[in-house]
Amino acid sequence: MICPGCLHHRNQAYCTKCRKELFDGKNVSPYLSFNSPSKEDTDVYRDHTKKISISGVQLKYSLTLKGTELQLTETKGQYILKPIPVGTFHHLDQAPANEHLTMQIARQLFKLTIPPNAVIFFNDGSPAYLVRRFDQSPDGKVQQEDFAQIAQMTSETHGKNYKYDLSYEEIAALIIRYIPTHRIEMEKFFRLIVFNYVFSNGDAHLKNFSAIQSAQGDYLLSPAYDLLCTRLHSPRESDMALTLFKDGFSKTYEAYGFYTYQDFYAFGKRVGIKASRIEKIMKDFTEINASVHLLIDQSFLKEELKAVYREHYHDKVKRLRMMP
Template sequence: MFEIKNCPGTLAPNHTTYSTTALRRLFGGKKVSPFMELLYDNEDTTEEIVENIKRISISGVQEKLSAVIRKGKICLTPEGEQGLYIIKPAPSNKSLRFRNQIPANEHLTMQIARQVFSIETGENGLLFFQDNTPAYIIRRFDIAPDGTKIKQEDFASLLGKTSLTYGGSFKYTGSYEDIATCIKRYVAAWQAEMAKFFKLVVFNYLFCNSDAHLKNFSLQQTPDGDYRLSPAYDLLNASLHVKDSNFALEDGLSPNLVKSDVYSRTGHPCKEDFETFGKLIGLNEVQIQKALHSFTGSDEQLKQLVSNSYLDERSKRMYLRSYEERVSRFNQVNKNT
């Protein structure tokens, strides 16, 4: 086993295992080892892993494993049981640059969202297979404490988009305004959820999450029968692994967006464009500025989390450079302002 120096949950320094805070958030206070007794790419365990992947009920291209906690250890979910965790190893897709860094990237980005910008996220961390390879782990938030499933639908489903109706790239069609329209339709207290959605859209832009497609946003039913935006999930800086783009969705923020001079000239949106988008989806000026203001003055804490993360040194530099470039674009002002 290699030496852990920072908490694989919160990234707090000087921890050789999960911190008390991480254990409480991710495992309900149980003492759990970050080392999993599994060789992911080993021929002897391939059949067990394949069967586990088949059983998991969450769709997606990346391989995902279902897990439970047994006697202080993270284990694959036995057949017939309900898994409470999802494990995401590094993808096998060789077209992705630095794909072995993806688990650490997702973990870091999710921690930044929560710790720096107070965005509600699924409880998450890293674990390590027997060969010390890291994998991302997230506690399922569509399962209640009593084990019952919580009703949840992603926005591809809510918008009626499937591969049959919109082709193989269905989850990348449309715009973020389409999601906003859907929120108004299904959520009674939509103003509060819309403010959360707006902040998440800004976050995804600043952190180069160009894979924030329709299936990566969901509505979740509350115990009262109302609907709310689910905790954020699948956040990562995609520019480390694929060609960078402004947005995941083909029509960007909105096909109806009146672009700023900066956006028209450079091809990249700035703060003014997000202000326009906020108004377009029904937010008032106070809500818009509150969300945008939350992204200022946070560099020191952000840089510390990047430094404490499990990215390699090159990826840490790339991560910060891409964020700083986005912030620079975001803060550009029109020539005639």
């Protein structure tokens, strides 16, 4: 049996480790007691989702754990539930499996800070992505600001595409300005940028990075969220949501039409990371990692998309291995 949390063979639905991380050890079923929003026409959603937020085409619901049962809630949700999105993108029924797989790869294999997450099924069998919220503490909501808020950019000030209006280099400048421990946080940011490239997450815009207040009161980079191989759903999308540099492209980029190792190396230097650290971080991404294949194989993606996911991964690693 594959655990719908960590995607490894275990002898329980959610394995002991996943139960502990996700549900404080409680024996929660991988099936919710209610149907997906598309199948449910009772009052369940109307009564409990007055505060749903709509971001793009993705509806998000808030859940709380009562005993061993996950229930929809309006307030103090401990979890976010993302069902199959609605829209015109390709293979949207595979989006929960895609996000779960990508988050697990990031968490287990690339040392990124990722909140506990899993695939869970509605009563009618359709899948959803479940993630534990990191912006809640026992005393209430933790202060969190995304980088559009930090940069004070909104649709009013910067137009409809404001989320795409800075470069990653400019986000790095904001990290230096607002995060006291930016030397440590910058390496995390760098790792995440390279990860997004290698796993074809082409929608990592300003609002998909946040700073969060620590228990000590200062700000840190928040755990990563909304990571998925967007290429599965939007094949013509550009490689990255934002450009690396605020001022144009390198000669190698001009020659190939995409970023290679040199670009990320130059980016790392520009944002103040030591050469030896850049090389060390990049090393994790320039070799094909067999464990990535294992997780893809054991994921909830359908076979044809596992192959496409693998292909994109190989393609990006190959790009990082190209020498000018």
